[in-house]
Amino acid sequence: MCIFCSKKFPLEYQLIKEFDDWYFVADINPMRDFHCLLVSKNHYSWFEEINNINTLKNFWNILKICILAIKNSNKNIINISILSLNLWEKSKHLHFHLIPIFCNDSIKSINDISIDWSWIHFLWNHEIIQDSYKIYIENIFWTLSDDILKDIENKLKEKIIQNVKILKNNINYE
Numbered sequence: 001m002c003i004f005c006s007k008k009f010p011l012e013y014q015l016i017k018e019f020d021d022w023y024f025v026a027d028i029n030p031m032r033d034f035h036c037l038l039v040s041k042n043h044y045s046w047f048e049e050i051n052n053i054n055t056l057k058n059f060w061n062i063l064k065i066c067i068l069a070i071k072n073s074n075k076n077i078i079n080i081s082i083l084s085l086n087l088w089e090k091s092k093h094l095h096f097h098l099i100p101i102f103c104n105d106s107i108k109s110i111n112d113i114s115i116d117w118s119w120i121h122f123l124w125n126h127e128i129i130q131d132s133y134k135i136y137i138e139n140i141f142w143t144l145s146d147d148i149l150k151d152i153e154n155k156l157k158e159k160i161i162q163n164v165k166i167l168k169n170n171i172n173y174e
């Protein structure tokens with residue numbers, strides 16, 4: 001089952017703005033503050049499957065609106081990284097991660113013209129795979145891990161709610 005087609009998506013607390021064909025939401029497992037998603041309301045794997053021309057026309061305007069809302073949410077955000085990762089089995093659904101780049105981020109580039117994709121950007125000093133910290137905490141704290149993870153989950157939800165309020169105040173689409 002696609003997580004974006006589920007009746008549970010989007011969660012009420014993560015929804016920033018609903019457009020005709022797109023949801024603008026806060027990521028529930030954010031890599032950092034103001035990490036958002038722009039998600040197609042319909043299940044498409046990629047743009048060529050979209051047969052509604054208005055969905056395509058509106059995409060660029062909506063993307064611009066979302067980027068500006070994120071950039072205006074924190075004075076230290078200098079740019080937005082836009083990633084489309086429609087490869088995971090449960091999310092082969094057209095969506096884009098909008099991840100802020102802050103002025104104090106270290107950005108490292110690897111350029112190799114012998115490789116087809118020729119460039120990779122590493123935006124952070126540390127990469128954390130979504131579930132790896134949970135496994136780490138479970139292995140270190142054993143029986144206490146449930147309480148620790150529950151506390152992390154609650155604090156994360158509070159932070160997402162706070163960020164959604166800021167983003168809703170910064171969205172300007174008219």
